[in-house]
Amino acid sequence: xxxxxxxxxxxxxxxxxxxxxxxxxxxxxxxxxxxxxxxxxxxxxxxxxxxxxxxxxxxxxxxxxxxxxxxxxxxxxxxxxxxxxxxxxxxxxxxxxxxxxxxxxxxxxxxxxxxxxxxxxxxxxxxxxxxxxxxxxxxxxxxxxxxxxxxxxxxxxxxxxxxxxxxxxxxxxxxxxxxxxxxxxxxxxxxxxxxxxxxxxxxxxxxxxxxxxxxxxxxxxxxxxxxxxxxxxxxxxxxxxxxxxxxxxxxxxxxxxxxxxxxxxxxxxxxxxxxxxxxxxxxxxxxxxxxxxxxxxxxxxxxxxxxxxxxxxxxxx
Numbered sequence: 001x002x003x004x005x006x007x008x009x010x011x012x013x014x015x016x017x018x019x020x021x022x023x024x025x026x027x028x029x030x031x032x033x034x035x036x037x038x039x040x041x042x043x044x045x046x047x048x049x050x051x052x053x054x055x056x057x058x059x060x061x062x063x064x065x066x067x068x069x070x071x072x073x074x075x076x077x078x079x080x081x082x083x084x085x086x087x088x089x090x091x092x093x094x095x096x097x098x099x100x101x102x103x104x105x106x107x108x109x110x111x112x113x114x115x116x117x118x119x120x121x122x123x124x125x126x127x128x129x130x131x132x133x134x135x136x137x138x139x140x141x142x143x144x145x146x147x148x149x150x151x152x153x154x155x156x157x158x159x160x161x162x163x164x165x166x167x168x169x170x171x172x173x174x175x176x177x178x179x180x181x182x183x184x185x186x187x188x189x190x191x192x193x194x195x196x197x198x199x200x201x202x203x204x205x206x207x208x209x210x211x212x213x214x215x216x217x218x219x220x221x222x223x224x225x226x227x228x229x230x231x232x233x234x235x236x237x238x239x240x241x242x243x244x245x246x247x248x249x250x251x252x253x254x255x256x257x258x259x260x261x262x263x264x265x266x267x268x269x270x271x272x273x274x275x276x277x278x279x280x281x282x283x284x285x286x287x288x289x290x291x292x293x294x295x296x297x298x299x300x301x302x303x304x305x306x307x308x309x310x311x312x313x314x315x316x317x
Contacts, residue, residue, distance in 0.1 A: 014240045017241075018236075019245065021233045021236045022247075023249055024230075025237060028226050029226075030256030030257060031256075032226045032227045032230065033260075034104065034264065035219050035222060036096050038264070043210050043216075045097055045100070046204035046208050048096055049092055051221065052223045052227055053194050053198040055223070055224020055228065056194050058225060060191065062232060063187060063231070067187045068187065072187045072188060073191050074188070075184055076183065084193065085193045085197065088193050089197045089201070091169030091173055092166075094163070094165050094166035094169060095163065098110070101162065103261055103265070104261040105258045105269055108253055108257040109257075109280060110148055110160070110167065110280075112251065112277070112281060112284055114167040116138050116145075116280075116283065116287070118175070119134060119138050122175065134290050137283045137286045137290070141280050141287075144280035147275055148160075148276035148280070177189060190231070244292050248288070
């Protein structure tokens with residue numbers, strides 16, 4: 001009885017620590033997104049992606065050393081890493097572009113459609129079966145996206161398609177990650193993604209480089225350090241607690257986006273945007289619930305791997 005109570009208390013303690021870690025990760029990613037939006041008025045997207053990726057190697061090295069060292073980076077599937085990384089790079093660039101041209105909360109809310117695309121793409125690309133309940137959740141989620149975008153209203157126009165494209169890229173990248181994770185370590189997946197983003201965005205710098213103003217060097221460096229550190233917190237969150245416990249807290253990103261948007265850019269959402277966001281979040285949570293019922297509760301090792309990948313993917317969000 002005492003042993004059972006002790007184990008139950010330990011589980012509660014680790015779950016609470018997992019929740020704290022996921023909230024710290026989401027908050028840091030939100031700060032990074034806000035800095036990216038502010039810097040996008042002065043610098044091209046490729047330059048922002050370069051700083052985001054290059055400086056992320058500093059905290060990423062901590063993850064590499066902790067999770068097995070550099071030997072974990074060995075790979076027999078360089079082509080798979082390249083495909084996943086290029087798709088992820090395109091998704092990141094689109095998200096950064098969306099932050100530049102849309103209200104922060106709107107861009108973040110539309111990005112929540114990523115799991116909806118992932119559910120649909122898993123049918124032809126992974127051979128998964130989607131039951132009627134998840135189909136209804138997907139349809140409801142896209143209805144929520146339409147409520148946010150409101151095509152034909154003249155509020156956003158074609159710019160609203162930018163975060164939709166980014167969310168689609170997120171889903172395709174996650175399909176690649178699922179295939180890679182069969183034989184590749186999560187550390188390798190994150191490392192080669194970051195390396196590819198740094199290299200490809202670096203190739204664009206001779207054509208798009210804007211010399212930073214003295215006061216802009218610190219925020220440019222910060223987006224990489226903050227994003228990489230957030231990735232560590234997210235990985236630790238999924239290491240400490242099951243996905244069913246911590247994943248729902250990823251949706252708190254909309255709270256931070258609403259707060260930063262209102263305080264910094266005076267962006268006040270309307271009722272349609274809030275209603276659409278609520279529908280998309282509810283759909284995503286229901287899809288997560290059905291996924292966990294279908295596959296069973298993941299082990300902590302599996303959850304940690306998901307966290308590492310999700311952390312890398314948040315760079316695209």
